[in-house]
Amino acid sequence: MKKFIYGIAGALLFGMYSCDTLDLSPEDYAAAGNYWKNPEQVSTYMNGLHAYLRDDYSSPLVLGELRGGTMREGTSSINTSLNSSSIIRNDLRTTSTGISNWNNYYENILQVNHFIEQVRDECAFLSESARNTFLGQAYGMRAYYYFMLYRTYGAVPLEKDIKILDGKIDAVSLYMKRSSAEDVLAFIKKDINDSETAFGSTTSFDKYYWSKYATLFLKAQIYLWSAKVTTNDDEKPHTATGTSDLEIAQKALNEIIGSNKFSLMKNYADIFDYGKKANNTESILSMYFDRGETTHWGSSFLYTPSIVVGSYYNPDGTVMQDVLQLNTAGIVRYEWKSAFIKSFDQTDSRRAATFLEYYQDKELTKHGSSMLKLVGHVADGIRYFDNDIVMMRYADVLLMMAEVENGLGKPCASYINEVRKRAYGENYTEDVTYTDGTYAENELAILKERDKEFAGEGTRWFDLVRMHDAAKKPLAFSVAVAYLEPGEEAAAVLSNTEEYKLLWPINIGVMTADPEIKQTWGYNQAENIED
Known part of the structure; x- marks a missing residue:
């Protein structure tokens, strides 16, 4: 009997994943032909792909924020043990990689690959319009997963299709080495362009489904990254392209802006308000959760009532009560640095909308x-932790546009100020209005605005890798962007000798399962390990 699987040998560790994980059809349906019979089945499969995307809700924070220098590590302010401390302090090594098995992204890529093959080459019952919409979604999702892999690991294996094997599975036939950084990025660009082409001139939009506007948003991210980030690789590195890719990102962003489908929510807190889900004009792509689908992920960021209620203090000096009605929910496993929170102006509405602040002592010193x-x-x-997870939103479009314009040597302050006006509301004055400066000054201003706008949304680490100082060096190496606690020694997120840590190492289990896989660029040399 034939079975379809994908070639990353590490999949053997996961028990040969197949589409039965979507509860759609038996493992060997690819040969039995008992699926892909009508449009409803295709829609159901696409819903399943969106469910996979939603289940990845924690990855942007883990991959895109924890390493960015804004998080506490070790012990929280209420003396709970914090998660992911080795990641937060960038203590990554080949024996302690922080994440494993390519962050499990190839499981999702398998499902998308199979969908693309079937919808592109089969499914004659689909109208041209329906086929193109499905392909636009699928190519966009695959580009997203590979872009997350690329920003994390650089060169990765490129699994583009499903393998059909007869009889006994031979692991050797599944081995697949890492493609070069340049080839991976070229594939991502092709996928996102194929997605845009498939969507064509459509203007339909639903924030809970991948749309043309999600594709344009991701295209801007991809080309902005390509323009500004050099990715090291022993075979074929990618060298930052500069103007040509900045202009492509600019075009994608202008199309989103010109669609007139999106606008900043009037009040910052409304973006994340459960009661404002239906009217969120800022959301380009959100993952929906209802009461029966809560993950309790949100409780990882909240105080433990049994510890703080009646014992800790509000900023006004009053004794803290269970203001969030957590009851027994809540345990701080992730917490942001006090220095970062206090960098927000008190009149910036994002401070109170993002953080509930309290103190361990009546003197208000232990924040x-x-x-x-x-x-x-x-x-x-x-309490139900059923917020939408907002993956893409309009404020990011504006701040990406500021970054693109700055890279092209054009004024960018208007985009920063559009976001800042919403943040300050009635408190917006000339004193908090940004005026264009040098390239490096603008870059730093955009980063600081992004820090405040997207705290907790998984962007800060990626921003530090992508954004530049005056010498066009990543801000990950800049002391100027550090949020230092009292008594903390001034230091950048990465030292000048840690360039290899711009990428993550892969765990030994991946290389054991597939001897074609080599360690991420720079790690063996840094740790004196022979290749």
Whole structure:
């Protein structure tokens, strides 16, 4: 009997994943032909792909923010043990990689690959319009997964299709070495362009499904990264392209802006308000959660009532109560640095909308916080962590445009100020209005605005890798972007000798399962390991 699988040999560790994980059809349906019979089945499969995307809700924070220098590590302000401390302090090594098995992205890529093959080459019952919409979504999703892999690991294996094997599975036939950094990025660009082409001139939009506007948003991210980030690789590195790719990113962003489908929510807190889901004009792509689908992920950012209620203090000196009605929910496993939170002006609405602040002592010296963007809502005395996860939003379009314009040597302050005006509201004055400066000054201003706008949304680490100082060096090596606690020695997120840590190492299990896989660029040399 024939079975379809994908060639990353590490998949053997996961028990040969197939589309039955979507509860759609038996493992060997590719040969049995008992699926792909009508449009409803194709729609159901696409819903399953969106479910996979939603289940990846924690990856942007883990891959895109923890390493960025804004997080506490070790012990929280309420003395709970914090998660991911080795990642937060960038203590990555070949024996302690922080994440494993390519962050499990190839499981999702397998499902998308199979969908593309079937919808592109089969499914004659689909109308041309329906086929193109499905392909636009699928190519966009695959580009997203590979872009997350590329920003994390650089060169990765390129698994483009499904392998059909007869009889016994031979692991050797599944081995697949890492493609070069340049080839991976070229494939990502092709996928995102294929997605845009498939969508064509459509203007239909639903924020809970991958749309043409999600593709344009991701295209801008991809080409902005390509323009500014050099990715090291022993075979074929990618060298930052500069103007040509900045202009492509600019065009994609202008199309989103010119669509008039999106606008900043009037109040910053409304972006994450459970009760404002339906009217979120800022969302380009969101992952929907309802009461029966809560993950309790949001509780990882919130105080433990049994520790703080009646013992800790509000900023006004009053004794803290269970203001969020957590009851027994809540345990701080991730917390942001006090220095970062205090960098927000008190009149910046993002401070109170993002963080609930409190103190361990009545003298208000031992500061702590809970992050509020995933707090959900209370019904019948129970808190449900059922916020939408907003993956792409319009404020990011504006700040990416500021970055693109700055890279092209054009004024960018208007885009920064458009975001800042919403943040300050009635408190917006000339004193907080940004005026264009040098390239490096603008870059730093955009980063600081992004820091405040997207705290907890998984961007800060990626921003530090992509954005530049005056010498066009990544801000990950700049002391100027550090948020230093009292008594903390001034230091950048990475030292000048840690360029290899711009990428993540892969765990030994991946290389054991597939001897064609080599360690990420720079790690063996840094750790004196023979290739």
